Amino acid sequence: MTLTPFPSSSSKRLVMALSNSSWGIPQPSFSLVGIPGLEETQHWIALPLSVLYLLALVGNVTIIFIIWTDPSLHQPMYLFLAMLAAIDLVLTSSTAPKVLAVLLAHAHEIGYTVCLIQMFFIHAFSSMESGVLVAMALDRYVAICHPLHHSTILHPGVIGHIGVAVLMRGLLLLTPFPILLRRLVFCRATVISHAYCEHMAVVKLACSDATVNRGYGLAVALLVVGLDVLAIGISYGLILQAVLKVPGGEARLKAFSTCGSHVCVILVFYVPGIFSFLTHRFGHHVPHHVHVLLATLYLLVPPALNPLVYGVKTQQIRQRVLRVFYIKGSI
Template structure:
């Protein structure tokens, strides 16, 4: 079997073929419709959130600045996935260049990691707001928030830059068909003819490191929050304290639950049909960006009031 070595950085002839959703080729155009709706919701919702926070100085507070980071990441994450996925499902644009594939894969995994980091920062913000309310703005002043944002960005870039670099070292055979709707790391690794032990080990290590540490910090933050809230006298005061972090808890569940389920089915769910795994992996990248603005729009009074004001003025 002829092999294509990727040890050099110039291989314009190598490209991959994205199947889309294997086994559901006849109904892929129907599946594209709800995915397109999710993408539109992600674009409109996150742009609206960014516009409201940018134009309203009263929202330049820690919670809303972290929300702006989350909205920016969601925009990039959804736009890294949806356009090519929709092109594959709707107009059979299956081919994707090797370099473009690596770039897409890097953006998807890097910004997923960054979103997890921002959720950690938002959990810490909830902890400070409830446990140290009088020093909230002093502890999380704009410079600190900026440093946290830079740290999240650098972590995502540094950890995930090795993904495409390690893939460049692999040798790919004639079979360059990816049974997926986008360039997912493990789906590309499985096409290699050469040894992929390092790629698989590093991919698993990054997933466990990022998700494991982030979930641990979030769990500790909410354990401390719960401990502090239970000490607050009066049911109404407790309810108000819980509602402070209600939106963040919903966003955490929307992001981590489908992600963990997709990860487990990919690595351990050998009996799960492949098209189910591809659908879950695709929804994992589109559902959180689409739902996050709705969650904050519904559960955060300041955001919902400004959204209603925008539509009322336009009406």
């Protein structure tokens, strides 16, 4: 067996120069491990992941279909919910098929360009989902604190502009991810200890300086999550202040119930996401298979649970779902 020595400093500079030149060098394919340490049992883990993916597909398609076909649901709350469902469909479909292929069919190899595309979709649409949750918090604030002006403030034109802003923010902030990664040189390992092409998991494989990639990734995460959580917190702080001024316990309960489903969705999205983010950078004592499993569930659990949460807690959605499936009964 012939051992290939690590490149010297001069050869590394030559490789980097070629990589950054107009000629470039062929980039390697990557190999996705799946769930490190659980290779013998990961086909069993794939079963609940498949169920989550199926629930996400059926639930979000149902939500979009119901809102699209029912004019009475063309209101801000439901239009934002349709945006959330569409984003969840893209997010899960860009992740789950390859994850399941790795776990079930041992299809570990993924092309360099395909890996970058998957990574971009995952992070861009996660950013978009966070932005839609902020928009939904704004809608709840206007509905409770300014109910008489709700339709005036959040008219269809404003909702369209919000949707475009959320889309553009995700595209503009995350487009540099694959661009910066293409400047890196992968001259050693190309095995990704993950179930999908996560940004930091790919960056760690580079043998050239990745300081800019690490710094930009951290800045985007703090900017998106930090500002969005702050905006949601301010919105619900104002909502709580307004609700506490409402006389009568029944009126307060009704006001809180209108926010219940949104609060559940916020917790399901942000809590595991923040935990995964902190574990990836600071949780060195957390077993790697635990981190990978949580990071995978983070992309599948919210899209699967969101339609169920809104279907159970939102009467209008629940009634339409029952009507679609011809189920009669008291609501």
